[in-house]
Amino acid sequence: MTTADATAPLAVEALLEWRDWIEDLADRFSSLAPPQPAGPSSSVDPWHWERACTRLVTVVADRTRAESGWYGHCEQVLGWFLAYNGIDEERAREIAESAVGGRFGSWTAPDVVVVDTVSSRFARTVDGTR
Structure with a gap:
C-alpha cells in the first residue's frame, strides 16, 4: 500500500x-444442499452431509492453496454451509470446529484419509443435530 x-x-x-x-x-x-426429509420422522441420509463436506474441504484447500491457517477458513465455510441449510449459526460453528479441529495443518493440503475422517465426523455430528 x-x-x-x-x-x-x-x-x-x-x-x-x-x-x-x-x-x-x-x-x-x-x-450440495441435501434433499429435504420426506416427513417429520425421516432424516437426511448422512451421505449427503459427508459428500458436501468432502467437496467443500477440497475446494477450500485448493482455493487457499492450503497456505497458513487455511483450515480456519475451511471451518468458516463449513459453518456457512450448515447455516445455509437451516442449522443454527452457533451450532453450525460448533459442528465445523468439532469436525475439523486440529486435523489439518498449515501449508499442507489434506490427504484423502484425513478428508474422509473429517467428512465422516461432520456427517455424524450434523445427523445428531437435525
Whole structure:
C-alpha cells in the first residue's frame, strides 16, 4: 500500500476476487444442499452431509492453496454451509470446529484419509443435530 492511485486497483481486485469466491460458494451450497426429509420422522441420509463436506474441504484447500491457517477458513465455510441449510449459526460453528479441529495443518493440503475422517465426523455430528 502506497499512494491512493496505486492502492485502489489492488483493493478493487481483492474485492472482486472475494466476490467471485462468495458467489462460487453460493452455487456450491445450492448444488450440495441435501434433499429435504420426506416427513417429520425421516432424516437426511448422512451421505449427503459427508459428500458436501468432502467437496467443500477440497475446494477450500485448493482455493487457499492450503497456505497458513487455511483450515480456519475451511471451518468458516463449513459453518456457512450448515447455516445455509437451516442449522443454527452457533451450532453450525460448533459442528465445523468439532469436525475439523486440529486435523489439518498449515501449508499442507489434506490427504484423502484425513478428508474422509473429517467428512465422516461432520456427517455424524450434523445427523445428531437435525
